[in-house]
Amino acid sequence: xxxxxxxxxxxxxxxxxxxxxxxxxxxxxxxxxxxxxxxxxxxxxxxxxxxxxxxxxxxxxxxxxxxxxxxxxxxxxxxxxxxxxxxxxxxxxxxxxxxxxxxxxxxxxxxxxxxxxx
Amino acid sequence: xxxxxxxxxxxxxxxxxxxxxxxxxxxxxxxxxxxxxxxxxxxxxxxxxxxxxxxxxxxxxxxxxxxxxxxxxxxxxxxxxxxxxxxxxxxxxxxxxxxxxxxxxxxxxxxxxxxxxxxxxxxxxxxxxxxxxxxxxxxxxxxxxxxxxxxxxxxxxxxxxxxxxxxxxxxxxxxxxxxxxxxxxxxxxxxxxxxxxxxxxxxxxxxxxxxxxxxxxxxx
Numbered sequence: 001x002x003x004x005x006x007x008x009x010x011x012x013x014x015x016x017x018x019x020x021x022x023x024x025x026x027x028x029x030x031x032x033x034x035x036x037x038x039x040x041x042x043x044x045x046x047x048x049x050x051x052x053x054x055x056x057x058x059x060x061x062x063x064x065x066x067x068x069x070x071x072x073x074x075x076x077x078x079x080x081x082x083x084x085x086x087x088x089x090x091x092x093x094x095x096x097x098x099x100x101x102x103x104x105x106x107x108x109x110x111x112x113x114x115x116x117x118x
Numbered sequence: 119x120x121x122x123x124x125x126x127x128x129x130x131x132x133x134x135x136x137x138x139x140x141x142x143x144x145x146x147x148x149x150x151x152x153x154x155x156x157x158x159x160x161x162x163x164x165x166x167x168x169x170x171x172x173x174x175x176x177x178x179x180x181x182x183x184x185x186x187x188x189x190x191x192x193x194x195x196x197x198x199x200x201x202x203x204x205x206x207x208x209x210x211x212x213x214x215x216x217x218x219x220x221x222x223x224x225x226x227x228x229x230x231x232x233x234x235x236x237x238x239x240x241x242x243x244x245x246x247x248x249x250x251x252x253x254x255x256x257x258x259x260x261x262x263x264x265x266x267x268x269x270x271x272x273x274x275x276x277x278x279x280x281x282x283x284x285x286x287x288x289x290x291x292x293x294x295x296x297x298x299x300x301x302x303x304x305x306x307x308x309x310x311x312x313x314x315x316x317x318x319x320x321x322x323x324x325x326x327x328x329x330x331x332x333x334x335x336x337x338x
Contacts, residue, residue, distance in 0.1 A: 031125060031128055032128060032132060034125060035125050035126075035128050035129035035132065035202065036129065036132060036199050036200060036201050036202060037200040037201060037202050037203075038199070038200040039197065039198065039199040039200070040197045040198045040199075041197070042196070042197030042198070043132075043196060043197025043198055043199045044197070045197070046135070046196055046197055046321060047131075047132055047135065075198070080198060082198070082200070
């Protein structure tokens with residue numbers, strides 16, 4: 001089998017992968033926020049299994065990138081922070097899916113042209 | 119190749135997690151008791167207005183218990199989530215079907231208990247029981263479909279079997295008719311209680327929750 005040529009056909013799609021989204025916990029968080037309108041920290045923590053500390057850290061990064069919007073509101077007299085994926089965040093996740101599909105297609109030889117198929 | 123990110127499955131998983139507390143199951147079990155308690159009281163000579171009052175009170179109690187449980191047990195343990203537009207439309211349809219079934223059931227019983235359906239003897243219950251059974255299966259199947267909760271298909275059949283079961287109990291087996299109600303209701307309540315206990319053990323109240331509640335998000 002020929003060794004992959006550095007800088008060859010497989011490199012550009014890999015380089016396009018958004019590393020902020022690619023991290024597994026963040027990917028899961030963004031995926032959950034993609035399929036619901038909004039969720040609070042507790043719900044996300046329960047669903048993803050990510051601790052509050054880690055969730056807070058990931059959320060800060062996603063918020064700084066403009067992918068997540070933090071909405072503070074009151075439910076009765078109690079404060080509640082709801083998290084929403086922004087349109088920029090939605091676009092980033094959709095782009096990530098497309099990029100990863102392309103990378104995996106090429107890796108597994110299932111894409112168009114099938115260059116890697118043995 | 120499996121889907122890279124199955125978002126539909128993820129949304130369904132999130133949705134289902136909000137119904138793993140068993141409260142809905144317990145409510146439906148008590149509702150079944152409520153629906154079936156009418157003829158039981160009627161047979162024992164309880165006046166129709168009082169029978170209907172007891173039925174409404176039991177139904178109200180079931181709904182109240184469900185709402186209180188969601189507010190004070192489920193949300194503090196599971197957190198809050200707002201589902202998307204597709205889910206909201208599905209939920210709206212489920213509520214409409216459930217409301218129609220409740221209103222239809224109550225009207226049907228009101229009419230039946232006032233003696234307009236010729237229910238003087240047990241044989242007179244066969245046709246109404248069939249109508250109620252078909253109604254229950256259709257309504258619950260639609261609910262199961264719209265709510266993505268497959269155990270509601272089973273509940274539809276449990277509801278449907280109450281009145282045929284009552285006839286079989288009295289006419290063919292010779293055991294008290296309330297068993298025909300008690301068994302399916304107990305099945306639903308038991309499933310609900312088992313789910314509820316599992317939910318409480320899985321989602322305990324944590325310090326992190328109190329922190330999050332007090333400071334909005336736990337970030338100080």
